[in-house]
Amino acid sequence: MNKIDVALICKALSDSNRLEIVQMLSDGEKCGCKLLERFEITQPTLSYHMKTLVESGLVNDRKEGKWHYYSLNTEHFVQFKKFIEALGCENSAGETDGCCRC
Secondary structure (H helix, E strand, C coil), rough: HHHHHHHHHHCCCCCHHHHHHHHCCCCCEEEEHHHHHHHHCHHHHHHHHHHHHHHHHCCEEEEECEEEEEEHHHHHHHHHHHHHHCCCCCCCCCCCCCCCCC
């Protein structure tokens, strides 16, 4: 995962509404209309948040008729998690390598 991908994910997750959307999608695909019911925001605002999440690669979007359905891109989350874990001070054996005091 490159630095631009990581930056886009961090930007996408920097908003509390988008974090809540990700949590809602963690138990399966949702229609945009169901997401909208949960928030006190307008449909254009939801569309903005969803566009940000889709562009970051964290969320998949599919259209069926006039409705958009959203789901998590779990592979992208796995790659992001690996990137974050690599920032830690443990080596692959789970031992600290002296780089910090964890």
